[in-house]
Amino acid sequence: MAKNRKDNKGRTLRKGEGYRKDTKLYYYSYTDQMKRRKVVYAKDLIELRDIEKTLERDKLDGLDIYIQEKADINYVFDRYMDNKRDLKSSTRTNYLYSFDRYVRKGFGKRRISSIKFSDVLAFYNSLLDDGLSISTVDNVHSVIHPTFQLAVRDNVIRNNPADGVMAELKKGMKGKSGIRHALTLEEERAFLNYINSNPDELRWVPLFTVMFGTGCRVGEIIGLRWEDIDLDNKMISINHNVTYYPRSDKSYKCEFELYSPKTEAGVRNIPMLDKVYDAFLLEKKNQKMFGYVCTTELGGMSNFIFCNRNGNLHNPSSINRVIKRIVSDYNAKEQVSARRENREPVIVPRFSCHITRHTFCSRLCENETNIKVIQSVMGHKDIQTTLDIYAEVSEQKKKEVFKKLNDDDIL
Numbered sequence: 001m002a003k004n005r006k007d008n009k010g011r012t013l014r015k016g017e018g019y020r021k022d023t024k025l026y027y028y029s030y031t032d033q034m035k036r037r038k039v040v041y042a043k044d045l046i047e048l049r050d051i052e053k054t055l056e057r058d059k060l061d062g063l064d065i066y067i068q069e070k071a072d073i074n075y076v077f078d079r080y081m082d083n084k085r086d087l088k089s090s091t092r093t094n095y096l097y098s099f100d101r102y103v104r105k106g107f108g109k110r111r112i113s114s115i116k117f118s119d120v121l122a123f124y125n126s127l128l129d130d131g132l133s134i135s136t137v138d139n140v141h142s143v144i145h146p147t148f149q150l151a152v153r154d155n156v157i158r159n160n161p162a163d164g165v166m167a168e169l170k171k172g173m174k175g176k177s178g179i180r181h182a183l184t185l186e187e188e189r190a191f192l193n194y195i196n197s198n199p200d201e202l203r204w205v206p207l208f209t210v211m212f213g214t215g216c217r218v219g220e221i222i223g224l225r226w227e228d229i230d231l232d233n234k235m236i237s238i239n240h241n242v243t244y245y246p247r248s249d250k251s252y253k254c255e256f257e258l259y260s261p262k263t264e265a266g267v268r269n270i271p272m273l274d275k276v277y278d279a280f281l282l283e284k285k286n287q288k289m290f291g292y293v294c295t296t297e298l299g300g301m302s303n304f305i306f307c308n309r310n311g312n313l314h315n316p317s318s319i320n321r322v323i324k325r326i327v328s329d330y331n332a333k334e335q336v337s338a339r340r341e342n343r344e345p346v347i348v349p350r351f352s353c354h355i356t357r358h359t360f361c362s363r364l365c366e367n368e369t370n371i372k373v374i375q376s377v378m379g380h381k382d383i384q385t386t387l388d389i390y391a392e393v394s395e396q397k398k399k400e401v402f403k404k405l406n407d408d409d410i411l
Contacts, residue, residue, distance in 0.1 A: 028052055074108040077147045090243045099143045112151050120165045141166050182362035190346045194330045207306050209279035214270055215360030218316045218353040219243055224305045234272035244315040258299035263381040320352050365393040
């Protein structure tokens, strides 16, 4: 058994500690996180042990990697996520999924201290070149930007190189792509009329009527229960939503999960249009006639309104596939009919679940001037979102008014 070493005052020295008689300094030898041997010195043992405590604390916190400017983006992102305690499970999963899929294996390996604004811009442009949409790149930005911001707050880098990158990217893409446009009234009617007149699509009438007639988010539609609608007073209560996201167990297997709205603005009551009221009655009738009912239970809730023929909830991807199929079928038949009738076809552009919400908001903006009413119905936390859609609609209406003035030769 090794004999305990002591200094000239009889104090026992710990592992790694020593005293140099030539310099009259105490020293502590250790291995840092980069696997390199390091030595620190102090005039007395008490001072040395204070340094040891700091080193141990920094080692646990990972600060020595920071100080040596060896940290890569992956390291700082993981550090950011470890300390981000206020995220909902679905949001945390989305952050991890976006980072692991698009950042970790490539850009994430670069040292954070070496990244410049142009590097981030070049990375985002490479994602666009790979076929990602601007909204997906924005999702990546939502994890990249706070990662750099953490490094700024830790005084590892002076400025956040991701500041202003998305604005620059969107400015360069103005008028090209990535803008979500609502369906025109003619396009919306063409889609709904087609499913109402096609026997093979009748089962989708209630779902799409409610989507176009309420402006609810797809997760809110999926999560609607019969208890959430008041048919007597024609009101819809939005108080929760259902997500369908990959989970954070690295398998990223998609599962349904029930959540309360992210913001207070998301909890709201929506008046029921007559066509929406009729759609709920039709769904009741269809379920009774064909003998299917939703059997899914989530978070202690059941009795969901919309489900597939197996009694399971719809997921957004499956609804988007249905939209794509219906639009393709409609457009093919419409082109044939238009040629036969010697007229221009009404072509419905390919759209997603979210466009039904955007379309409803546009119809609302066309007929309502009170911005606060529109914000309340849509559940927008930020009124700027409402204003942006209202401004887009108003610009289109302005053009229509001047076209009418021009055609009628009024002025």
